[in-house]
Amino acid sequence: MIPEFNLKNKTAIVTGGCRGIGKAIAIGLAKHGCNIVVSDLLEKPAVNTAKEIKKLGVKAIAVQTDVSNKDSVNNLINQTVKKFKKIDILVNNAGIFYPTPLESMKKQDWDKIMKVNLDGYLLCAQAAFPYLKKQRSSAIVNIASIAGLSAFAGSAAYNCSKAAIIMLTKSIAQDWAKYGIRCNTICPGVIVTPMTRAMLKDKNFQASLKIGVPLQRPGKPQELAGLAVYLASDASSYMTGSIIPIDGGWTCHL
Numbered sequence: 001m002i003p004e005f006n007l008k009n010k011t012a013i014v015t016g017g018c019r020g021i022g023k024a025i026a027i028g029l030a031k032h033g034c035n036i037v038v039s040d041l042l043e044k045p046a047v048n049t050a051k052e053i054k055k056l057g058v059k060a061i062a063v064q065t066d067v068s069n070k071d072s073v074n075n076l077i078n079q080t081v082k083k084f085k086k087i088d089i090l091v092n093n094a095g096i097f098y099p100t101p102l103e104s105m106k107k108q109d110w111d112k113i114m115k116v117n118l119d120g121y122l123l124c125a126q127a128a129f130p131y132l133k134k135q136r137s138s139a140i141v142n143i144a145s146i147a148g149l150s151a152f153a154g155s156a157a158y159n160c161s162k163a164a165i166i167m168l169t170k171s172i173a174q175d176w177a178k179y180g181i182r183c184n185t186i187c188p189g190v191i192v193t194p195m196t197r198a199m200l201k202d203k204n205f206q207a208s209l210k211i212g213v214p215l216q217r218p219g220k221p222q223e224l225a226g227l228a229v230y231l232a233s234d235a236s237s238y239m240t241g242s243i244i245p246i247d248g249g250w251t252c253h254l
């Protein structure tokens with residue numbers, strides 16, 4: 001029997017789910033029947049996204065969360081279990097980016113980026129663990145970046161946070177396979193979202209995409225949803241610890 005893409009009656013938490021890549025993934029999961037918890041620092045946009053998702057015929061709630069704060073993450077898990085009684089899927093997506101050239105980077109900048117981009121993923125995974133384990137067949141989908149595979153200039157903290165997510169993914173895959181928890185990572189290339197809007201206006205950056213990206217354009221958040229649905233569902237039942245770029249071919253050069 002071919003394993004299914006069907007996510008009917010499953011429950012997924014999507015961090016940073018109110019906009020950009022997280023929102024596209026949340027909608028993709030919902031279109032396959034999954035109930036969604038939209039977790040984000042931004043409360044009102046999260047509520048609006050949850051409303052939009054409910055129109056797809058699934059249940060959805062918004063939970064205001066700071067993924068870098070343990071109490072806030074525990075509240076996210078408690079609210080999820082209160083509403084849906086279980087957690088089948090965790091999409092660790094909430095992240096921040098700003099330039100951190102090494103020669104001028106302050107320790108606070110390093111700490112801030114690491115706290116959200118790396119500690120946030122760990123805190124959410126650990127807090128969700130007892131519930132993911134209970135399901136005996138559950139999935140964590142981490143969103144890293146091609147910056148975790150190949151260093152972006154002037155972005156040391158971001159690069160290191162994303163490289164660490166790749167190793168966290170493999171560590172979770174190693175340690176939690178015995179509990180039926182699979183963990184895989186998507187490494188997006190340049191995707192059009194609020195995070196990259198300013199960068200993408202830059203003519204030099206646009207030109208660099210034409211040269212560096214075989215498909216010669218940035219991606220759309222929706223172009224990541226299919227892989228996220230696959231990794232979250234039983235269709236990928238023999239995959240764990242995999243690191244998959246979606247980057248228009250950027251990493252062909254590596």
Ligand SMILES: NC(=O)c1ccc[n+]([C@@H]2O[C@H](COP(=O)([O-])OP(=O)(O)OC[C@H]3O[C@@H](n4cnc5c(N)ncnc54)[C@H](O)[C@@H]3O)[C@@H](O)[C@H]2O)c1
Binds near residue numbers: 018020022066095146
């Ligand atoms: N856009 C890209 O080109 C690109 C490329 C590679 C990787 N990524 C990664 O994809 C993920 C999503 O990025 P995006 O482009 O959609 O960015 P975005 O800025 O549009 O969305 C990120 C979301 O995360 C939320 N967030 C930030 N800090 C948070 C915190 N402490 N707690 C909870 N939520 C928080 C924000 O409010 C926002 O809604 C990030 O991890 C990012 O690093 C993006």
